[in-house]
Amino acid sequence: MHQDIDWPIRVAAMDALQRLVRQYGEVLPWELIDAGFPYQGETLHFANRARGIFWPRHMRETALSIKTTVPRQGREARYDDLRSNDGFQYRFQGTDVESRDNRRLVRGMEWDVPLIYFYGIEPGTYRPIWPVYISEVNPSELSFTVVTAPQDAQLLEPGLHVADPKLLSLERRYATVQMKKRLHQAAFRQHVLRAYSQRCAVCRFPRPELLDAAHILPDRDERGRPEVPNGLSLCKLHHGAFDADLLGIHPDGIIEIAPRLLAERDGPTLEYGLKGFAGKPLEVLPEAKSQRPRRDYLAARYERFRQAS
Ligand SMILES: [Zn+2]
Numbered sequence: 191m192h193q194d195i196d197w198p199i200r201v202a203a204m205d206a207l208q209r210l211v212r213q214y215g216e217v218l219p220w221e222l223i224d225a226g227f228p229y230q231g232e233t234l235h236f237a238n239r240a241r242g243i244f245w246p247r248h249m250r251e252t253a254l255s256i257k258t259t260v261p262r263q264g265r266e267a268r269y270d271d272l273r274s275n276d277g278f279q280y281r282f283q284g285t286d287v288e289s290r291d292n293r294r295l296v297r298g299m300e301w302d303v304p305l306i307y308f309y310g311i312e313p314g315t316y317r318p319i320w321p322v323y324i325s326e327v328n329p330s331e332l333s334f335t336v337v338t339a340p341q342d343a344q345l346l347e348p349g350l351h352v353a354d355p356k357l358l359s360l361e362r363r364y365a366t367v368q369m370k371k372r373l374h375q376a377a378f379r380q381h382v383l384r385a386y387s388q389r390c391a392v393c394r395f396p397r398p399e400l401l402d403a404a405h406i407l408p409d410r411d412e413r414g415r416p417e418v419p420n421g422l423s424l425c426k427l428h429h430g431a432f433d434a435d436l437l438g439i440h441p442d443g444i445i446e447i448a449p450r451l452l453a454e455r456d457g458p459t460l461e462y463g464l465k466g467f468a469g470k471p472l473e474v475l476p477e478a479k480s481q482r483p484r485r486d487y488l489a490a491r492y493e494r495f496r497q498a499s
Contacts, residue, residue: 193349194303196249202229203236203254203306204320204345211318217376220314236318237308243283243291252298253291256280256336257308257316272370272377277325277335277363278307285332295334299324302348307336311377312384319369321345323362337362338369378416379403385476386423392437392445393463394473395425402429406487418476419484427463437464438495441488443472448499 194200206227214222226233234246237255245253258280271278283291298305304321311317319338326335339362346353382403389396404422422439424432431437438446447468454460476482 194252194301194347196245196252196254196303197347199229199234199246199249200254200304201345203227203234204304207236207306207318207320217311217315217317217380220316223308223316223318236306241283241291242281243295245294251294252301252303253294253305255306255308256295256322258310260310260313260315262313272374275367275370277337277366278309278322278370279328279331280307280324280334280336282332282334287327287329295324296327299327299334304339304345304348307338309373311373311380315380317373317376319373325359325362337366340365374416378421381418382421383423385418385421385478385481386474389423389474390425390428391422391472391474392428392467393425400426402426404429404432406483406491418481420487422483423474427459431464435495435498437467438492438499439472439483439488440492441485443475443483443488445470445472446495448495450499 210218210222220239223236224239226235228234229246229248234248235244237257238244242257242259243253244255244257280295283289286292287296295305302323304323307319307322308316309319322336322338324334325337328335379402383398383401388398388401390401395401401423402425404424405416406420406422409416422432428437432439436448436451438448440446445467447465451460452465452468
């Protein structure tokens with residue numbers, strides 16, 4: 191067992207990241223990450239724009255973070271990696287496992303040190319995941335396997351604690367599958383909200399904090415993939431009404447309100463916020479046709495609304 195001499199920097203970085211996420215949410219723009227974190231009166235970086243594998247120069251032996259980026263062109267990132275139940279595949283820097291950058295990760299694996307993974311969600315936008323660990327080196331695929339640990343797990347300094355390796359690997363496997371689901375949802379939300387210019391499709395309400403990416407076909411439907419044409423950007427009120435089949439959307443994009451709600455009388459939220467939209471078309475739709483709700487998805491969902499009414 192080896193003691194991690196870079197440990198204090200790692201802990202400072204993860205604490206600072208925790209504060210950022212608490213303040214700004216799980217998905218961070220690069221500008222916030224690039225501002226770095228305080229350490230012994232200096233500002234250190236979390237990551238580097240140009241490099242995938244990064245450590246501040248104070249770190250002697252392993253790396254601090256890894257990063258994947260969504261390229262500007264081909265903005266529709268593909269998340270094939272998220273569909274498997276195994277760890278994340280992280281590409282070598284170049285092709286030589288002995289290169290300076292890759293060696294830092296190999297050492298990180300040997301010592302089981304926790305790293306930060308800046309997972310690219312959109313160009314310039316990352317979901318930081320920590321702690322992650324390098325679990326394998328795959329020389330023939332030129333990649334590392336990266337797994338995560340339960341979010342609430344206490345961060346233990348490697349070398350000082352003896353863990354049951356079998357239990358540890360099971361826990362990490364499970365946590366990795368959960369994290370992949372969350373990443374998929376985060377990517378879906380990000381893409382749908384952007385396609386709708388951060389507004390509710392029904393009422394144009396513009397605060398992202400109160401907007402959701404609603405699924406047209408639910409997750410459990412095998413067609414219900416987390417892709418923009420299966421999504422609608424909806425405010426909390428209209429998302430709730432849509433999911434409760436109090437608000438339906440005709441395949442032609444016309445909003446319908448459940449008859450039982452139309453028959454009720456109440457204050458302005460019911461009158462203007464719900465009933466007022468009956469018979470009107472969706473207010474906001476994505477500019478690109480390929481991003482708009484798929485008609486057959488809307489039709490299947492509308493059928494459910496009709497039956498519930
Ligand atoms: Zn709304």
